Amino acid sequence: MNHPTASAHDASPKPQKKIDVHAHFIPSFYREALIRAGQQNPDGMPYLPEWTAEQHLETMDRLGVSTSILSASSPGVHFGNDEDARRLSRRINEEGRRLTQAHAGRFGFFASVPLPDTGSAVTEALYALDVLHADGIVVETNHHGMYLGDPRLERFYAGLNSRRAVVFVHPTSASCQCCARLDERYPRPMLEFMFETTRSITDLVLSGVPLRYPEIRFIVPHAGAALPALAERVEMFRPLLQKGDEEVPSMRDAMRKLHFDLAGAPVPTLLSALLQVADPARVHYGSDYPFTPAPVCEALLARIDGTDVLDAATRTSIFYDNSIRLFPQYA
Numbered sequence: 001m002n003h004p005t006a007s008a009h010d011a012s013p014k015p016q017k018k019i020d021v022h023a024h025f026i027p028s029f030y031r032e033a034l035i036r037a038g039q040q041n042p043d044g045m046p047y048l049p050e051w052t053a054e055q056h057l058e059t060m061d062r063l064g065v066s067t068s069i070l071s072a073s074s075p076g077v078h079f080g081n082d083e084d085a086r087r088l089s090r091r092i093n094e095e096g097r098r099l100t101q102a103h104a105g106r107f108g109f110f111a112s113v114p115l116p117d118t119g120s121a122v123t124e125a126l127y128a129l130d131v132l133h134a135d136g137i138v139v140e141t142n143h144h145g146m147y148l149g150d151p152r153l154e155r156f157y158a159g160l161n162s163r164r165a166v167v168f169v170h171p172t173s174a175s176c177q178c179c180a181r182l183d184e185r186y187p188r189p190m191l192e193f194m195f196e197t198t199r200s201i202t203d204l205v206l207s208g209v210p211l212r213y214p215e216i217r218f219i220v221p222h223a224g225a226a227l228p229a230l231a232e233r234v235e236m237f238r239p240l241l242q243k244g245d246e247e248v249p250s251m252r253d254a255m256r257k258l259h260f261d262l263a264g265a266p267v268p269t270l271l272s273a274l275l276q277v278a279d280p281a282r283v284h285y286g287s288d289y290p291f292t293p294a295p296v297c298e299a300l301l302a303r304i305d306g307t308d309v310l311d312a313a314t315r316t317s318i319f320y321d322n323s324i325r326l327f328p329q330y331a
Helices: 028-036 053-063 082-102 118-130 151-162 182-184 192-206 227-236 251-257 269-277 295-306 313-326
Strands: 019-024 065-071 107-111 136-140 165-169 217-220 259-261
Touching: 019 053, 019 082, 019 313, 028 082, 053 065, 053 259, 053 295, 065 165, 082 118, 107 118, 107 136, 118 136, 118 151, 165 192, 192 217, 192 227, 192 251, 227 251, 227 269, 251 269
Parallel strands: 019 065, 065 107, 136 165, 165 217, 217 259
Antiparallel strands: none
């Protein structure tokens, strides 16, 4: 979820085919579940955006998007009760499957899982991948304080590794409050989501998860958040983290193997930094619709489409070719 505050200007992106790996859906039953859980202002935002499949398809056409991979955004599905989270995950995933069948080729979906209930999360992930044919799994940067390098997730990752799953990471609010005044003043997507992504992906890498489970393809949102700027700083601290003979994984190496989306406002500064540390063949387009309104999506796309940071071949790869390698079924 990302919410640019700059006013959108008239934008006319080139009609180039695109795959959108960072797009959300809010079916009516999920909206009702969020409101019942007191999440009508998720992560300090003033409202939940309206969403329908028809509106989404219209926006895709305006952006030149051929396929959107839908996912539930923050705050996810677990609001304190394991059984409720299991039921909500299943219902969201079955709705994702229904949408992919009703709009063949236009929608895919990343399945939700009821973390931190790890046993049920494994069951739901494998059901979604094997039976519902989900395109991958969405996880949040933390699930009630369980960050992505947590040892309790080993069984979960083992199951995903056995399916060569794509795992889309989405930021959420931090598990503890830093400052009540700042939380009240600034919506968490503005700053805290970027720090949450940086914190959780660093934990994932330094805990060795990508090395132990090399078949999982992780997508990091928002052009890597602060990781492009901080990866070398993390690398510098590796000797201090050394315990025993086991080598601490390299953040520098991980940045070349992780996938990244360009949701948000990465042009030009963040995109330039990302391309210095990441593999351009693992960078993907993302709109963050509907949490980013359609006119703002158009304005942000125009910046990507017109930036001199990208040459024509790299732009085409980011918009389409890179994602087709992850999701060949949408070619």
